[in-house]
Amino acid sequence: VFDVSTPWLNRMIERKPKRYLHAVQDVTFIVQKGKCLALVGESGCGKSTVARLVTGLYEPTEGAIVFAPASDGKPMEAQMIFQDPHASLNPRWRVGDIIAEPIREFGLRDSPAAESERVADLLKIVGLSPDDSRRYPHEFSGGQRQRISIARALASEPEFLVCDEPTSALDVSVQAQILNLMRKLQDELGLTYLFISHNLAVVRHMADRIAVMYLGRIVEEADTEALFANPQHPYTKLLLQTIPDVASPNRDRALMGGEPPSPLDPPKGCAFHPRCPLAADICSRDAPKSRERQGGGVVACHMAPL
Numbered sequence: 001v002f003d004v005s006t007p008w009l010n011r012m013i014e015r016k017p018k019r020y021l022h023a024v025q026d027v028t029f030i031v032q033k034g035k036c037l038a039l040v041g042e043s044g045c046g047k048s049t050v051a052r053l054v055t056g057l058y059e060p061t062e063g064a065i066v067f068a069p070a071s072d073g074k075p076m077e078a079q080m081i082f083q084d085p086h087a088s089l090n091p092r093w094r095v096g097d098i099i100a101e102p103i104r105e106f107g108l109r110d111s112p113a114a115e116s117e118r119v120a121d122l123l124k125i126v127g128l129s130p131d132d133s134r135r136y137p138h139e140f141s142g143g144q145r146q147r148i149s150i151a152r153a154l155a156s157e158p159e160f161l162v163c164d165e166p167t168s169a170l171d172v173s174v175q176a177q178i179l180n181l182m183r184k185l186q187d188e189l190g191l192t193y194l195f196i197s198h199n200l201a202v203v204r205h206m207a208d209r210i211a212v213m214y215l216g217r218i219v220e221e222a223d224t225e226a227l228f229a230n231p232q233h234p235y236t237k238l239l240l241q242t243i244p245d246v247a248s249p250n251r252d253r254a255l256m257g258g259e260p261p262s263p264l265d266p267p268k269g270c271a272f273h274p275r276c277p278l279a280a281d282i283c284s285r286d287a288p289k290s291r292e293r294q295g296g297g298v299v300a301c302h303m304a305p306l
């Protein structure tokens with residue numbers, strides 16, 4: 001729950017004066033160590049807000065985010081990878097300095113030589129060359145810039161990475177390369193991921209578990225295989241049907257019944273009811289509670305099988 005009078009939120013929601021926006025509500029999930037949980041939903045569903053809450057960029061007004069201790073016993077540190085590496089890399093800095101900054105900030109190497117060595121290693125880990133440290137971000141392609149962002153995120157040796165649409169700005173072929181790199185890094189470094197995406201196809205091969213969000217709430221959550229094999233929330237089913245089709249990009253919105261309603265003024269009852277093909281009277285009256293889902297996980301829908 002946020003007070004909309006705070007400056008950053010005002011900017012974010014186009015200066016709606018003094019109202020309360022429940023950006024996310026009743027959002028409960030567990031990311032298991034060494035696993036990947038994906039949060040999936042359309043833009044505006046609150047998934048980026050969750051990402052920023054988890055990494056401490058936003059403060060929750062209610063509730064808590066609890067981290068297990070990291071393997072060295074210190075509080076677990078989360079790092080974030082953003083959608084647009086062009087915006088998140090300082091264009092005036094050399095790549096070497098961009099990656100070295102967290103190493104310096106956390107005091108992880110005690111000499112310039114050790115620091116350069118670590119930067120070179122990080123560049124190699126993400127598939128770039130140590131010589132790239134002398135170049136500037138604009139000299140790289142979008143995919144290479146995302147590799148630089150990943151190297152920077154890894155520089156502070158986090159165990160937990162929050163990835164907000166990390167491949168959405170990239171061409172499809174490059175997307176696959178970055179996803180493969182992220183999986184490889186997860187295996188090799190034992191990383192835990194919270195992976196945010198609007199695209200179920202993208203998370204299918206990344207995530208062990210998927211939570212589907214709609215207007216600030218989790219409507220269904222289950223293991224990836226179970227969710228694909230047997231989706232139970234009508235919104236999940238629609239998302240599965242609208243897995244982006246390059247041949248007919250406009251088909252998605254039509255199937256989904258247009259844009260989602262504003263999170264500032266969510267529909268009463270089940271927030272999905274204006275777009276839901278199964279909506280009944282009860283749906284516009286009572287909000288469905290989260291309950292156990294057939295086959296494991298949770299679902300929040302009056303019509304889901306018991």
Ligand code: SF4
Binds near residue numbers: 233274276278303
């Ligand atoms: Fe559709 Fe009703 Fe289920 Fe909401 S509760 S998803 S409106 S069937």
Ligand code: MG
Binds near residue numbers: 043044047048
């Ligand atoms: Mg977003």
